[in-house]
Amino acid sequence: MRGSVQSPAGFQLRIALREILPPIWRRFLVPATIALPGLHRVIQEVMGWGNYHLHIYRFGEKEYGIPDPDYPTEMRNERGRRLREFLRDEGVVFGYEYDFGNGWEHDIVLERIVTSVDVADAVCLEGERSCEKW
Numbered sequence: 001m002r003g004s005v006q007s008p009a010g011f012q013l014r015i016a017l018r019e020i021l022p023p024i025w026r027r028f029l030v031p032a033t034i035a036l037p038g039l040h041r042v043i044q045e046v047m048g049w050g051n052y053h054l055h056i057y058r059f060g061e062k063e064y065g066i067p068d069p070d071y072p073t074e075m076r077n078e079r080g081r082r083l084r085e086f087l088r089d090e091g092v093v094f095g096y097e098y099d100f101g102n103g104w105e106h107d108i109v110l111e112r113i114v115t116s117v118d119v120a121d122a123v124c125l126e127g128e129r130s131c132e133k134w
Helices: 036-047
Strands: 010-017 025-031 055-059 062-065 093-098 104-114 123-128
Touching (some): 010 036, 025 036, 036 055, 036 123
Antiparallel strands (some): 010 025, 010 104, 025 123, 055 062, 093 104
16 A cells, blocks of 8 residues: 655755856755645845846756737746646755846756755745845
C-alpha cells in the first residue's frame, strides 16, 4: 500500500544574476501557494531593488508576466498563477528577467521542496553581494 504524498508547504529557492562574477545571489524560502506577482515582490525585496521596471518569468518555452495590450506577444498573464503549478522536482531551473532595458536575467533553482514545516511567509536565508537600487 502506497503512502500519501504530502503537499509542499514551501520552496527553498536560489536566485542568481546571470553573467556576473563573483555571483550576486540569494537563497530564500517562499510558501508553495505564492502567486507569481507575489514572488516578483519577494525577489524585489531580497535583491534590494525598487520595483520600477517590468519583469517576466520563463518556464521552459512559456513566458509569464503582465501583458501589454499595445504590444501583443505570446506571454501569458501571471495573475492567478501559483508557483506550485510549475515546480514539481528539486533541481528545476526557471528564468526571471527584470528591467528589460538593462536585461537583468536570473536563474532560479528549486533547491528544496519543504514539507516538514509550515511556510507562512517569505524569508531570505542567505546571500552574497548587493545589487544597485534601480
